Amino acid sequence: MTEFRSIDARTGQPHGPALAVHGLDDVARLCAAAEAAFDLYRATGREERAVFLERIAEEILAIGDPLVDAAMRESGLPRARLEGERGRTVGQLRLFAAVVRAGAWQQLRIDPALPERQPLPRPDIRLRMIPLGPVAVFGASNFPLAFSTAGGDTASALAAGCPVVVKGHPAHPETGALVAAAIARAVAACGLPEGVFGHLVGPGNELGAALVADPRIAAVGFTGSRGGGLALARIAQAREVPIPVYAEMSSINPVLLMPAALAARGAALGQAFVGSLTMGAGQFCTNPGLVLAIAGEGLDAFLAAARDGVAVAPAQTMLTSGIHAAYAAGVEALAASAGVDTVATGPAGEGPCGQAALFVTTAKAFLADKALGHEVFGASSIVVTCTDEAELATLLKSLEGQLTATLHMDAADEAMAARLLPILERKAGRILANGWPTGVEVCHAMVHGGPFPATSDARTTSVGSLAIDRFLRPVSYQNLAPAVLPAELTDAARGDGAPRLIDGTLTL
């Protein structure tokens, strides 16, 4: 077996002792424990489950600096970023606690009996959402806290009432182990069955594949590469009982620089763009990998400022040597593509450091080469110059599905933006104006999702409170006696704070 070690991202050297690696028997053991815990866990009340989520947040904070230190060492990301990410992780657990308490996720519906109805009486029918079952979550390399062991997928699945088995990302095993232990402490402190949370550790794809194939797993949450997400989706589809896979995979996040905004502040936009492009070494799912604009003086000013910014943007340590190698290959391929010019590349760094890179091409060349529209994970972007709005619209329609689409616009651009909006809505999960896509707010109205291949399921989001819906399914109860009916559906439970749709009327 390959020795499995925590790697210091900056040096590429192992840190600490060789780590124990789980095997296929551990996959089966953790899935069996999750299945055994499911009925007990899903029977927890809203308050009990909310307290559990809050306890996980407290236990994570209680780890203190060692957690941030480990994440820094394993990811190469700076302290401020990881402290912020820890805050987001804790905040999202607390958000889901509030969501669980509010109870709307249960989607309670009550259609009372109509015994006198003609030609047939109507029975009493009541509906609630129940959790799907144990969920497999894959930690993401680029968010060692907020999208890994206790990240958004885990928080939303636990909130829904699903036990979780995490396959930790091999790029941050120490960070993952610290967080997994914090969750385990919360499980114990809340008197929940141990199987509510499981954690698999190891390199390679074998453990993850076995996890998704395990018949006790009912859904999958994943953030990572297109190849990885598609492979998991294939395994999930080939099961005797196929299961949903929520894979967030690939996006180049088009940024549209609209004519009036570009004329008014092309250079300022160019500077700000470089900030978004190079943040976190460009290792964001929402990194702006594509800029679209109509050619002109404004775009020239944008390009000049962006060129100057990229040229001095410090090289940054990337998450892993594999990600760095893929980034370097992607940049090289872009530079060599027909019709593509290099605007600027950043200074080289030492070790597995990503140099920022900016390219420019024409709409015609972009449309002729599908590869130019593929994600290069890292601080690389390509500016596509269009001749007019019609060509811009054609280009937008040609794009694959995206997580985000950004408009930089002024009042004079509104009419054009309104014309393009129906195209953008069909391409992206989030449309934003006069900002940068790299900030993803954890809130109720957030959609971090989008049409394929941005995700494998455009009907959902992996960030924000709506993410809980991914792990629920409706069950209808007809004419059940109150003693058998789930408590929240009984008449006695009215007034418990959860909204109900009663005979079609929403009541609070």
Next chain:
Amino acid sequence: MTEFRSIDARTGQPHGPALAVHGLDDVARLCAAAEAAFDLYRATGREERAVFLERIAEEILAIGDPLVDAAMRESGLPRARLEGERGRTVGQLRLFAAVVRAGAWQQLRIDPALPERQPLPRPDIRLRMIPLGPVAVFGASNFPLAFSTAGGDTASALAAGCPVVVKGHPAHPETGALVAAAIARAVAACGLPEGVFGHLVGPGNELGAALVADPRIAAVGFTGSRGGGLALARIAQAREVPIPVYAEMSSINPVLLMPAALAARGAALGQAFVGSLTMGAGQFCTNPGLVLAIAGEGLDAFLAAARDGVAVAPAQTMLTSGIHAAYAAGVEALAASAGVDTVATGPAGEGPCGQAALFVTTAKAFLADKALGHEVFGASSIVVTCTDEAELATLLKSLEGQLTATLHMDAADEAMAARLLPILERKAGRILANGWPTGVEVCHAMVHGGPFPATSDARTTSVGSLAIDRFLRPVSYQNLAPAVLPAELTDAARGDGAPRLIDGTLTL
């Protein structure tokens, strides 16, 4: 090309002239028209769309007797059943009109900007649901009105704002043509683009396969066989952009006769069971194909009454000769299975008539032969005798996913029912007490869905108002100016009657 004719279900003879058959170019043409109509149609207001749905209902009613006559001739179902089904079809269009007006399906969410928040301000973020795009709907053989051309899938997709292309079921082409013309009249009367509704006619699988593969189709609704649903799911998964398939496929709808109820009224339950079993020649997705009980005097009384009822249940014309042949083969296979005894078969009829059939076996035999748990579409059922509650629970856990699970129970059975409920919830979309699964109410709390293979997507229902959610996806709008923001998300739209989640608080 095979000649395509409307077949009289009772005689097996063609009725009327040879019918025009669509080709692959028609598939492409109708998909292109649906795509072209999409943005216009989804931009309709709630009132406009509701009026359109109501107009379809009116146009269907305006056809009058010829519609029921055609459906009777093509399906072999009796007049009262088809008049009831027409009522249900019209009622469900009107229900979706009310749902569209109420506006909750938009799931409006508004998280206002927090410019003063530390360490970072929060932008203004708003969310709404938008329709997926053109939807392919497959007409079902067993509901020529309520689950075909203007059935539940069509009504919910149109309600969501999706154009629909129906592949009419070849077993009822005249019925389908009458309904398609009614929808087309409603489209014209409401001034909507023609492409909002398309209708494909022809035998075989080629048209349907091409429809699901067409890149302009964004989702699929299907009710039919397991083989058919899985084939469509495979096509949908193999596309360059995979799409969701909502296939309702296969269910044997276990009925649990609980000890106290069985002791109190075993014979009466046996009589009533035969009524549910033989209704519509047993051609319901919710037909009770499996009865479970603990052996004893009550079950003996049930079996005796059911035997007497089945023995005199008139043979009934089945929908098609193919369905009849499959039913006959299924019954023959059950009769020949090891450990299975024939309780009774109904009298033979003339032509493609299904004879009711009732079998009995032990839990041990049932668990040993998976084939005994497969659907036999028609008036066939198998009673499984268990020795005790533990064996009953084991048997329930072994079942595949189901549309329904039924409990016949008295007060003394409540404790046992409560113990079994967590198992039933994981197996079925609807759990009902002291009734029969064959009646499916079209209402807000209905779930006509369930775990695989009952459906291909347990997260949804194909009957009831919740079905609209299948054809929607969330989009988030960040910092968009009111002039660009979708109207329903602007502050000016508050008070339009739709509920909104504002900063996490549900407001009406």
